[in-house]
Amino acid sequence: MKLVLSLALLAASAFAQNAAIGYPPQGLSVSPGSSLTVQVERPNSLTGSEEVAVVIGIQSCPGTPCISPADYMGRILYNGPFNPQYHENYNPPYENFTVQIPSSTASGTALLGVAHVTLVGAGFSPWLETLNRTITIS
Structure with missing residues (x-):
């Protein structure tokens, strides 16, 4: 029972x-x-954490299904530190990144991918997640 509870809490x-x-x-x-502003939010949590980095990529996929950023980030637009801060009291902490859409990006559907790396918990276990947002290149 303790194992199940521990896994659920983790x-x-x-x-x-x-x-x-x-x-x-x-x-x-x-x-x-x-130029495009990408805002990455990081809501507060009761669990201790240490931010490591984010990677922002774009893949052009007009006429074909886009690939999940967990498998393919596409062209990397930003790779570096992540330090979310409060800017307004009604928004969670966030950081804005200004990236340049490559001039060679084909018109049509594109997928903006974000990989977020953080260390969580008392023992600072690594945590990786990927996010995505579909945009249109016109």
């Missing part, structure tokens, strides 16, 4: 560490070569 603490993409909204239209 799973709950891991899911409490989830990040979210606050911006861009689903389906936003952007032009090749333009």
